Amino acid sequence: MTSTKAAVVREKGGAFLIEDVDVADPRPGEVAVRLVASGICHTDLLARDQVMPPAAPAVLGHEGSGVVTALGAGVDSVAVGDRVVLAPMSCGQCRNCRSGHPMHCAAFLALNLRGRRKDGSTAYRDAEGAELNGHFFGQSSFSSDVVVHERSVVRVEDVLGDVPLELLAPMGCGLQTGAGTVLNALRPAPGSSIAVFGAGTVGLAAVMAARIAGCDRIVAVDLHDHRLELAQELGATHVCRADAPSLVADIVAATGGGADFAVDGVGLPRTARAAVDVLNIGGTAAVVGSAGAGQEVSLGLSPLFGRTVKGVVEGDSVPALLIPQLIAFHRAGRFPFDRLIRTYPFEEIERAVADTASGATVKPVLVH
Template identity: 50%
Template sequence: MEIKAAVTHAQGKPFAIEHVTLSAPGPNEIRVRIVATGVCHTDAVARDLGVSPYPIVLGHEGSGVVEQIGDNVTRLAVGDHVVMSFAHCGQCENCLTGHPTVCARFNELNFGGRMEDGTCRLHQNQTELGTFFGQSSFGTHVVAHERNVVKVDKDVDLALLGPLGCGIQTGAGTVLNRLKPEFGSAIAIYGCGAVGLSAIMAARIAGCRHIFAIDVHDSRLALARELGATHTLNGAQVDVVEEIRAVTGGGAHYAVETTGVPPVVRQCLHALRPLGQAAIVGVTPEMKIDVHNDLMAEGKSMIGVIEGDSVPRVFIPQLVDYFKAGLFPFDKLVKFYRFEQINEAFEDSANGTTVKPILKFDTE
């Protein structure tokens, strides 16, 4: 079928909305009419740094309605409301033990530009277009494997839910699935974008006593306070390490580092108490740390976390339930844009005007 999609033709080029041909779903696949899709920093990285082959249709936080199912699909039916998340094989040791975020084929299936069977579902004339995260949600319709599609309640605004598939589950899952902070503990969140603010909301759900939000933008710190931060620190104005140690009597038990900025990474380690744990989720360049003094000498741990160590079919419905109960108000992070405003949405995300842009489609 013919659809409209935002095509990335070459590294660093603006998104171009063009007509594209979408193939029918194969076995174990479904076709989804996209209602909305989140704009994520990972899409910008793929556009600008060439982590996936061009030309490609990016987008990986899609939500929509199932329109067609292929052979062997058993979990989903036409008319279901769904959120799409990352692709994974479902067969490797990590997938089978509840850690699909570190699937043995993760990079291939999400960044390799092709579906699991090695073919493309998107074409433009005789040219194959790459697929991103097994979905390519910057299009009016997508074909995806049923494994990376999550059925969600129909009584929640479907346009809100796409970002649960990546950025929001990354922040919340890092806290709730991986760090699992003890009730009454102290946690520091570095960076108050969508990932960091989601971690703050999760820390409140977990019952942390001290929830530190660290950023250099006062507007984001104000939102962090509204969402559950007990202390907000502007890293450009105060000594973050001293402030955290003073309030906690020795340092935070946990840290979530979302910025990827090397001095901030070191700062998050220095502000931990002995035996503290830091989860790194930001894309960090090569950097140096003092392994002995920053980690080993005080028994600290630093771990990398991808996609919040989530099992999307379990965790995303849990986040929807928290939202419905008023405990996870992630709607306060978002601003809606028309699909045609995709380049504006990316600009607003990059300059900090909008925490989490969501593109809405008119495909009724």
Template identity: 50%
Template sequence: MSITTRAAVVESGGAPFTLSEVVLDDPAPHEAVVRLVAAGLCHTDLGAASGGLPFPLPGVLGHEGAGVVESVGSAVTGVAPGDHVVLSFTSCGDCRNCHGGHPAYCATWLPLNLTGGRRADGTSTISRDGEPLGGHFFGQSSFAERALVDERSLVKVDPAVPLASIAPLGCGVQTGVGAVWNVLKPATGSTVVVLGAGAVGLSAVMAAALTPATTIIAVDRVAERLQLAKELGATHTVAAGGATPAEAIAEITGGQGADGIVETTGNTAVLRQGVDALAARGTLVVVGAPPFGSEVALDVNGLLGGKRVVGLTLGDSETQSFVPALVELVKEGRLPLDRLIGTYPFADIDQAVRDMTEGRTIKPVLVF
């Protein structure tokens, strides 16, 4: 019962997204067919589409899907046809980190989500004219009207919440929120700085506003984004390009520096400035990913005051408990994601890419 559907295919590195008929493989025991209602567009999709990530092209990307389950494989127990789901990353479920509640650090995370383009057993989930395409992106490849989704990518959510309003939870939002809640865990009266006010950074600002941190500083080059950061909970904003962030942060904090910093830009110079701006015993969370192989130089003696630099994937969240909690906060208006989202018909995916690249839309969401 193979299913033919329409997907946005990237033919080669740097090529545009083009709509094409593709065929989904039959669901394996631990897979489900999901009819997509919405899918967020994330910088990781653009990185893979550009050829900057070793994902096999031609292929189907998309990893912030949201939709309705149509059918399930023989071994799927967590969802049933008709359930509303947000799609997130997948994991093996069996390694030490998966068992320990840290599936974002699964032993096979990279091939399963980002670079493999196939199931763990090497079989393909999507084909065209009999030729396999790169698929299984984050266990979903959701830039398509229907997707064959790994069971561990599926998170059942409250059907009362519109799916287009929560699609970005699967990657960008849970990354920014998790950086604050799961790693920084701000103490009462502390200072949180967010470097870069894109979708991930603004999610971190919203998350910080729901903690006992009393000073929340957003740093960005774009004035409109800083204004939005203020409306979403930042107490201070710093325009990048003026004084160095470290000087501005020192001034705001009376010389102490920042207790927690979330680095979302992927710029190694900004990362270095962030580490320099930390208070004693402060923590910087590295979220933004520069090209593979990038390195950063740090002042070693400057680290001896107890500074910590922590890398992060996907908020280090356990999706089955974390995503439904975020959905509840969106429903209650306490996590106003709608302020970030601009919606586009699926056929306008290339316009959405342009608007995101040029900074006109913070978080494009494709609607089907």
């Protein structure tokens, strides 16, 4: 048992309260990690507000980087002292996992949103001994110490170089989601055109990945001018205000008759619809964001002719492959994700949440 600090949500829409918690020792197949940093993602806020599970009281957070402190029996992929990035959990046994698509695991929701291990237990208890829901996206990284399954641990010891470990926390969700959607799910050919809705972490990672892929027309869409300016600096060739009355027509014009690809990094009905409407015949739209969880989207039948719409989870990545690749791109100056990040002391999680909600900070990272 390890005593540590964690940010606990105790009621729907409630504050993240820094509390003393106890974390159980790792079981067989599990790894204990002491975190150096935790990213804040919009999905954490959806869970806080009970738009999605788990129920309160819970330890949320699903973007963590840290150092291995203990191993459960049978773990041989990492060693104590290894620097690691955490990623979502997958079963490893279903058809999608076995075919190299673990982020589309058939058991993804049960393993990552239930707030419990597969057997229904939790490794987290509060100071009074009461159980806390945890294991959020296999992590619950809003705890300074975590216990995760071996499948959720990505060793970065050999590729880290001089990149600060605390900068890598967002690799576990936002960065791999945006970049993986482009590089893994869409795979645009050099010279392709792409429209990216949302210039947050997911969208900007998609913009950078589109540049790596060789797209020659990259359109970024957002409501915040400072994010659009950053998108241009990171590779966007055109930018559009999301509230422009002629948004779809503007994107069609900017891409020379319609985009080959589109990424909806917001996940609202209107952005998902727009991502389809801007496509040329033969184009593909990937819906990635989840801001509209529980909502429905309507699509015209005619615009679907010859076009493809696909939902993508976590960039359809194999985290142990994509995350080291993205670190290598960063070290080569091709994926400057550090420009999205602003760090905060862990104890200032509420200020970081406010800054992400207002749009002032693209990617808040809490430093433990």
